[in-house]
Amino acid sequence: MRVLVIGGGMGGTIFANLLARRIQQEMKTGKAQITMLSASHDHVYQPGWLYVAMGRATPDELVREQESLLESGIEFHVDPVEEFHLADNHVKCKSGKVHEYDIIVISTGSRPVPENIPGLKENSINCYTAENAVEFFKQLSDFKGGRIAVTVGLPHKCPMIPLELTFAMHDFIKDRGLLDKTEFYYTYPIGRVHSLENVAKWAAPEFDRMGIKYETLFNMKEVDGKNAEVLSEEGAAVKYDLLVAVPPHKGQEVIEKNGLGENGWIPTNRASLHMEGEHGQNVIILGDTTNLPISKAGSTAHFEAETAAENVAATIKIGRPVRSYDGKVFCFIEAGKDRATYAMFDYQNPPQPKAPNGAVHAFKMAYNKLYWASARGLL
Amino acid sequence: MSERVVDARGSFCPGPLMELISTMKVMSVGDTLELLSTDAGSAADVPEWIKKVGHEMLDTEQDSEGTWHIRVRKAK
Incomplete structure (x- = not known):
């Protein structure tokens, strides 16, 4: 055989x-x-x-x-x-x-195809390749204040990344003392902040607590780099100073x-x-x-x-x-620099995410190292 | 004009509406799509999005096994 x-x-x-x-x-x-x-x-x-x-x-x-x-x-x-x-x-x-x-x-x-949305590739940052992730860090490090907008294309790899990026950037900016000069504006394609209803029910109050604004039913149609705004299929426009993208993907x-x-x-x-x-x-x-x-x-x-x-x-x-x-x-969900939760589900059972904590984050950090055992089929 | 079926039964993530939006992006104007969903929320959130974007709802029904059949047409 x-x-x-x-x-x-x-x-x-x-x-x-x-x-x-x-x-x-x-x-x-x-x-x-x-x-x-x-x-x-x-x-x-x-x-x-x-x-x-x-x-x-x-x-x-x-x-x-x-x-x-x-x-x-x-x-x-x-x-x-x-x-x-x-x-x-x-x-x-x-x-x-x-x-x-x-x-x-x-x-x-799969592969990210930001070029499928007019203006997205040249006007946004993402973390879907090593080079792009480094560029992401450079631009975030150089950010001095203003509006960070998050825009999400469909379909995309890693459904937790829109939330994880937003929470992580919040803590990154907070640690640099720029929180009072920064506005986070999160957009999402459907009528809640995440595809998983129970995750959305947890994440929306977290956003409220952190002062992260959000707009749902927002599917990006194009990015107008000249005017620094994202236009949606639903007819909305979102201004940005730094545009963070979860680009659409293809096989x-x-x-x-x-x-x-x-x-x-x-x-x-x-x-x-x-x-x-x-x-x-x-x-x-x-x-x-x-x-x-x-x-x-x-x-x-x-x-x-x-x-x-x-x-x-x-x-x-x-x-x-x-x-x-x-x-x-089974997906970990990093909820900032030092807390995490997870979502586990199958065709029949939706996830029931718990409140994020340091222990799950520590386990995620350990898993990042243990992954190589997982790839070998040992874990 | 083509007709497609998207079987999103048992889909919690990305979920029926995200599956529908992804598929409609690659459809041509005039094409129709039938979404199969076991999520009761689809009967409300799909029409909401279709209306907001300006596509066309054709019909919605639930079969005897509880699956929602939601038919839409790409209008723009």
Whole structure:
């Protein structure tokens, strides 16, 4: 059984490592093999960019060599896939090399596309790449007062980041003694301050307590850099001195080019995680790459990868998968520089976030280091 | 003109309305969308957003299993 993993991010890496540990014997005897194809030698812990933006981490702390994270026996190549031939069970890479498979796992992630909103890229800061997170820190450090506006595009990776950034910036500005010269103005696409109702019920009073103003039902249409204002589809305009963006995202270009899914999101069965439609029976989709109506977040990829690894191992050993993905997501929510809470939910059960505290923040800081064990499939 | 179905049943985050907004961004004027939602709030918050932006509500109904079917048309 040849298992081919496309993508060396959180989903692909956790899947490959968990599977390798479950089918050690089959790999030793040559009955099974795992190959991973990635576009990069590096594995990046993307949730860490929030801390880079606040000057509490540097980008190099968030990177490991991908090969060093993989179980022995997993074949790894830096050779991005350019063509998916799902009807014939093979892919063709940039190098021209063809890889055949019996099961393919596609976990290619998502990418910010601020350029899709006129004026956004050139007039805002965001923390969705290492470079942008550093620039974010520089501009926030240089900020001397005025209005910081937060604007949120759809869909976006990491649903907690609009709140986390706002709380973190509040504490950052407070520590610099600029709170009385600064106005925070948070905008959000739907009629409350977060998509999760119970999180919104907690966050809105926190905003009120901190003096953070907010406007809901605000979907940015364009940014007028000349007049320093964001215009919304709903007809509103918000002025800014510093514009902080959560840009809209798309899946990877290679997914769209191969006709696998509009905007790079592949239609996926919410329980089996198989690709919907013809040729999907041996195609598993993980993480941001799915079109599932759940959070585009590392933890989603993690829990999906656990399900998929169990199912592929069972398929190899007993001929059929053993369980369904239940929609489980667990997200930390940093509520400033030293407090945090979390939201855990699935398809059936909404989250019940507790009041933020220092202990959860400490656990989040520890998890940032423990992540590398998680990527190895040990946690 | 195309018709789409967005199955947002069981979606707490990003939730049915955010799924609808994301999808409407890539639709063409005149296209219709049917949103499936198990969140009773969708029956109120989707029409609110549709009206505010100036799109068109077509109909809303709840089936025997409790799923809301909300049909809208992109108008601008």
